[in-house]
Amino acid sequence: MADMFLEKFRSLVPKYLEDKWNEADGLNAEELAEGLAQSGVSIPFVLEEFYLAVGNNEDFTEAYHFFFDPEELEIDGEYLLFLEDEEEKYVWGFKTSQLSVPDPIVYRRNNSKGTWTSEEGTFSEFTFDMFSWVFEELAAELDD
Template identity: 65%
Template sequence: MTDMFLEKFRALVPKYLEDEWQEEDGLTPDELDDALADHSFTIPLVLREFYLAIGGCEDLMEAYHYFWDPEELEVDDEGFLMFLEDEDEQFTWGFRTADLSIPDPIVWRRNNARGQWKSEEGTFSEFVFDMFEWAFNDED
């Protein structure tokens, strides 16, 4: 299968960290497969390529929000695969498990106090690029 998002995610390193992308910024396919081996679900292509591109880059994986390591991914009781939390743990982001076969599914946000999920009305790739733009421009 052709890499749909890999190079765009790799480009986040020079864009926000002013450094060249290095192999250690991402996970190898074997590292990712090993980390996902115990899960009973398959992650969407876009999330797989995200981890391959920047899964080892703490400066991006923990930039204001915290992307979960692949082995930490879990599905909640309502059927959402959760992958991201804000620093105050007020919100969690995920995908509906029914959408995991979609290459770039819509992202949903859960208000952790109320336990309610709401669509972000954008795909993972749109969400990630917007989030990093906001996080890094907010710090300036």
């Protein structure tokens, strides 16, 4: 499959960090394959390209929310978990039945209730919206 999202994820670096993207920002294919082998899960194409683009850049993988490293990915019931908020109130995932979809819908679980809710957007939509919010929050904090 051709790179559908790779350049868009790479463009996050200059947009929010005012720096050029470089290979060190992302995982290489071997690192990603090793991590996925450890976790034993398959991931949607969009998440693979996210890791290849910015999977090593903590400004993205640990900005208010924490993206699981490939070796930390896990299946919980009917969902593949990939993200958790800093207070561990919520976790985000994909339905395992949708892992073959290139850019599946994201779901959020309220950890205290155990209930899942659709974010009503795909991973790419959700991620770009989340980073927009995160970096706007950071800019506002720096202005205070």
